[in-house]
Amino acid sequence: MYVHWHRRDLRVEDNRALSSSDPVLPVFVFDEEVLFHAAPPRVSFMLSALDSLRDEYRERGGNLLFLRGDPREEIPRIATRCDAECVVWNRDYSGLAKARDADVRDVLADAGIERRAYHDALLHTPGTITTNQGDYYSVYTYFWKKWRDREKDAPFDAPDEIVVPDEVAEDGIEIPTLADLGFEEPEGTIPPAGTEAARDLLSKFCERDAYRYDEARDYPAREATSRLSPHLKFGTVGIRDVWKTTERAKNDAGNEDEAESVEEFQGQLAWREFYAHVLDDDPSVVVENYKDYRYDIAWRDDPDGVQAWKDGETGYPIVDAGMRQLREEAWVHNRVRMIVASFLTKDLLVDWREGYDWYRRKLVDHDTANDNGGWQWAGSTGTDAQPYFRIFNPMTQGERFDSDAEYIKRFVPELSDVPPEKVHEWTELDPDEREDLAPEYPAPIVDHSERREMAITMFENARG
Known part of the structure; x- marks a missing residue:
């Protein structure tokens, strides 16, 4: 048996780290450090997505174990308690996530537990699309040309067996509310979460709006965008599923303009990956200018x-x-x-x-x-x-x-x-x-x- 640590991959299908023939214990940890940087809209969406994910596991005869605390302590503890052979997760690329994951790997190593991390959130792993000198790209156009032409993986199958052993089930908690986590209700209307909602959006987009995306996407009143962004943020739909569906739409296009329109949308997926590669290369861009100026920019205080x-x-x-x-x-x-x-x-x-x-x-x-x-x-x-x-x-x-x-x-x-x-x-x-x-x-x-x-x-x- 292995433990799968869910983070920004709140789905069962097309989940690289979750795809296995071995029994799996799926776990989600409400990480206080991550929550410190969160906000009500995203936490609300996440809680709804987790509720949906738990239902998916239950429909497959399993369940999802919820924990709260420091993953550096909770993940090794639950893996030891259920005598897991391995802990797996999908990588994130922020500085905070990298530091946390490195600490978890060290603790698991000290406990003699195997650990494996996978690249799942992107179609192409950071560091695999580079200049001829091996550097990360800083210009999107050149990145896009290589990204577009690289072969893309097919979606991954769901795991065969999901388990929550009795000896660890009692350690789990119920899904907390926003108030339990210290958040107020969000000001805006939060869209439906979960894989079913994401796939419904993707299907409807590829049936019509993908074919007019190129000419309509810049006009906000036309509602011609996919609205998939929160689902890609939390991984309620796999990126390989998105690519496969858009490729099918491109192949079904009625003419060259429609096919090019679908490819324009795929270009937005490439932009998303371009920025993820930049962050992976230099996490300091979150707080520092990427581009150097000789002197400080004299921003106003207003x-x-x-x-x-x-x-x-x-x-x-x-x-x-x-x-x-x-x-x-x-x-x-x-x-x-x-x-x-x-x-x-x-x-x-x-x-x-x-x-x-x-x-x-x-x-x-x-x-x-x-x-x-x-x-x-x-x-x-x-x-x-x-x-x-x-x-x-x-x-x-x-x-x-x-x-x-x-x-x-x-x-x-x-x-x-x-x-x-x-x-x-x-x-x-x-x-x-x-x-x-x-x-x-x-x-x-x-x-x-x-x-x-x-x-x-x-x-x-x-x-x-």
């Missing part, structure tokens, strides 16, 4: 501006819609994520780390590698980053990607009766006209043109 940004009260409609979507859904459309991140870093001139931290606290799909990569891209400090002199104009972005203001009005009801053209001219309107059109909606808190010039100067000074 608590009032940051608060207006958080509240969706900046007077820039597309920015405010995105920040309110974050509050209401614990999720934000990707195009809008780029817009609001650009506004914080280039219009408010505030350090990307403030935005990253706020999103970490509010997103249901927060992923350390992916979110850090996105924020550093917007802040012109990351890998393959947006050049500092190419700055999103939030009004132009709103007009281009939400021309009818449908998305904006969904989340900014103060503008519901304002004609779309006036919504997209909001920052240029006379104050009296703004007052007449939407008295409850704020005037812009900054002048974009002025801040654009300030941002360019700020980065040029940092470059020296």
Whole structure:
């Protein structure tokens, strides 16, 4: 018998470390150190996913053992108690996870228990897609070309036998509530969790939206994205399952444009892996700029501006819609994520780390590698980053990607009766006209043109 330690792989099928013909005891540990960095939306989703995972095990004649404490103590203890031959888990790539896993390996080694860790969350293991010199890529385009052409593994089978021996069953706990873990109820609506919900999303996406993804994905009102991000975060669906399903959709495409659209979505899977490889290579990117500047970037301290940004009260409609979507859904459309991140870093001139931290606290799909990569891209400090002199104009972005203001009005009801053209001219309107059109909606808190010039100067000074 072996112990499988679940972490960010909350599924039974297509789970590399779990695939075995030997009896397996599945375990999940509520790790206090991990919970310290968590937030209500993700913990709520995780608890629901764990409930679903336990049901899956029970349907297969087994169960899922829940523990709470330090995995350095709990995993060796339960493995010793049930006389397990081996403990297995799937790797994570953050600095915290690497340090924890190294400690668990050492304790298991001291106890004479075999331990094996697998690469499961990605289609291609960090360190396997490199430059000709053997370095990790810092430019996505080159990474994508190799990633795309590499052979992908098929999904893995589920284990044959799941067991929870009587001698350890009494050590388990019931699934705790949010309150038990010290969290309040999340502010936003949390989507359904579990493998069934993930596969339903994937199936529906590949039936229709995958074929229009390329032309529709940047328009938030069209709802043309997969919404799989929280499921990929917690591993309620296997990445090989996702790849296989999208490959089938590409092969079933009615024409070349549809096939290329599916491949565009697969490119987003590659972006996810690109950032995971970057994090694996350099865990310090979570707190440090990836890109070096000669001098420190002179980010501004602007608590009032940051608060207006958080509240969706900046007077820039597309920015405010995105920040309110974050509050209401614990999720934000990707195009809008780029817009609001650009506004914080280039219009408010505030350090990307403030935005990253706020999103970490509010997103249901927060992923350390992916979110850090996105924020550093917007802040012109990351890998393959947006050049500092190419700055999103939030009004132009709103007009281009939400021309009818449908998305904006969904989340900014103060503008519901304002004609779309006036919504997209909001920052240029006379104050009296703004007052007449939407008295409850704020005037812009900054002048974009002025801040654009300030941002360019700020980065040029940092470059020296």
